[in-house]
Amino acid sequence: MPSHTSVTGEVAEFAADVRDGLGRSGRKELLSKYLYDAVGSALFEVISLLPEYGVTRADERLLRIHANEIVAMLPLPVSVAELGSGTGRKTRWLLQALCRRQPTSYFPIEISRTALAACRRQLSDIDSINIVGFEREYLEGLAEVAAGRNPNRRILVLFLGSTIGNFDRPAGTLFLREVRRILQPGDALLLGTDLEKPLHQLIEAYDDPLGITAAFNRNLLARINRELDGDFDLHGFDHVVRYDRTERRIEMHLRARRTQTVTIAKADLTVTLLEGETIWTESSHKYSAEEPSHMAEEAGFRTVAQWIDREWPFAENLWIAE
Ligand code: AVI
Numbered sequence: 678m679p680s681h682t683s684v685t686g687e688v689a690e691f692a693a694d695v696r697d698g699l700g701r702s703g704r705k706e707l708l709s710k711y712l713y714d715a716v717g718s719a720l721f722e723v724i725s726l727l728p729e730y731g732v733t734r735a736d737e738r739l740l741r742i743h744a745n746e747i748v749a750m751l752p753l754p755v756s757v758a759e760l761g762s763g764t765g766r767k768t769r770w771l772l773q774a775l776c777r778r779q780p781t782s783y784f785p786i787e788i789s790r791t792a793l794a795a796c797r798r799q800l801s802d803i804d805s806i807n808i809v810g811f812e813r814e815y816l817e818g819l820a821e822v823a824a825g826r827n828p829n830r831r832i833l834v835l836f837l838g839s840t841i842g843n844f845d846r847p848a849g850t851l852f853l854r855e856v857r858r859i860l861q862p863g864d865a866l867l868l869g870t871d872l873e874k875p876l877h878q879l880i881e882a883y884d885d886p887l888g889i890t891a892a893f894n895r896n897l898l899a900r901i902n903r904e905l906d907g908d909f910d911l912h913g914f915d916h917v918v919r920y921d922r923t924e925r926r927i928e929m930h931l932r933a934r935r936t937q938t939v940t941i942a943k944a945d946l947t948v949t950l951l952e953g954e955t956i957w958t959e960s961s962h963k964y965s966a967e968e969p970s971h972m973a974e975e976a977g978f979r980t981v982a983q984w985i986d987r988e989w990p991f992a993e994n995l996w997i998a999e
Contacts, residue, residue, distance in 0.1 A: 692905055692944040699941075699948050699956070707897055709843050709959035714900050715791055720893040722764070727889060729881040731989030736838050736869050737767035739993045743984050744774035750982055750995055751775075752831040752863055756782040758822045759835040760815040760856075763787070765796035767837060771867075772803055780805040782827075786818030787811070816855050823859045832864045839871035839991070842926075842962040849962070853976035857998055864998045866978060872990035873963045876920055883927050883961070884918040891916030894929050897958055906942035913937050917955065926962040930955040969994040 691711060698706040713721065725733035740747075748771070757775065759768060762785030775781050783806055787793045793810040801808055811818035819834065826832060834856060841849050856866065883890055894916045898909040914931040921928060933950040940947045950956075969992060970980045978996035985992045 688904060688943065692941075695901060695905060695941060696944045696946050699939075699944075700946055704957060705948075705950070705954070706957045710788075711900065712893060712897055712959065713789060714896070714904075715789075717893060717896045717900070718763075718789055718792060720889060720896060723889050724885070724893060727885050727887070729885045730890075731882065732839055732871050732991060733767070735871075735986035735989035735991035736993070737770070738988070739984050739986050739991065740767050740837075741770040743993070744770040746984075747771060747867065747982075747993075747995060748774045748778060751833060751865055752997070754779045754829065755831045755833045755865070756784065756822075756827065757833050757835060758784040758786060758819055759837070760786055760819065761836070761838070761840050762796045763792050763838070765799045768835060769800060769803070771835070772800060772806060776803050776805045780807070782807045782809065782830075784808075784818075784822045785810050786813055786815055786822070788814060816852075816859070819856065819859050832860060834860065834864070834866045836866065837869040837993075839869050839961070841868060842871055842964070843959060844962075845960065846924075846962060850972060850975050853972060853978075857977040860998045862998050866996045866998070868969060868994045868996065870964045870969050870992045870994060871961070872966060872985070872992055873925060874990050879920055879927055879963065880918055883929060884916065888916075890918075890929075894931060894958055898931065901941055901944075905944050907939060907944075908941075909939050910937065914956075924960075924962070925964075926960045928957060929959040929961075930957050964992070966990075966992060 694708050724730050772783055785793060785796045790812055793812055797808050797810060811821060844852055895911050895914060898911055901907040902909055913934050915934060917930040917932045919928045932955045933952055936952045938949045966985060973980045973996045977999055979999055980994060981997055982995045983992050
């Protein structure tokens, strides 16, 4: 790092990850967690309203329709920790049903301060709720919640929206094992998983005609320009969506329209991208209906119930830690 740039904390970590992902000689890659700055999070909120992207609506529909049934299967009394709460909109149904049965502590765990504040605003009107937000990475936040747990209460972890799909399958299993390691036997996990569906439907969901997902993808380069003093020409990249049938995942890439050299001052990096060269920005894995049960076993849980949406194949899976 040159001495004239003083790059600290989160910016330094972002810079190091960008240098690692773009500075390599083989396939270039940027980590999908960096898609969610304030602009990216706002664009994702819009994506969740698009008719082509059914994931968020299916998730919310299942929670709304089955909230009482889910609560009836939980080991009560229970505290709720949510990994990546976002604005907390779809969680409302479950928390309302739970708060009718018991006073409930709700711990949203989010790296975005804006999302945490929005979540508190959305949900604090629920009777008998106590909200304590954790501005942390998922596992770090969950470990803190577990360290301060009330010994007379179980913990229910919510991991909704099929965010697990943004991990490669082996990394997803490792992550779920880590969640299990932090929990105690009898604690619960409610996991949302987007299911396989016809190819055209999947492609449209990630390559919508309004170009919102394309903007969401390109915003990653805009964020590098803003935060790391980069000079990406945002018009120089196409949003490319592919489905890998072997891995059963949607992939988002950014493809250089022409050969171009980009300088990113705070990452101390100059990189040339050849015409047609791509930067991989996100994977979104899709599951068979049976797959989550196997994932549960591999991670040290057992499945107690699964609910599948009729309009948009998506499953809510309730697991108990063994
Ligand atoms: C947050 N995550 C589950 C979304 C998904 O479907 O993989 C992110 C997303 N990327 C493009 N559209 C939505």
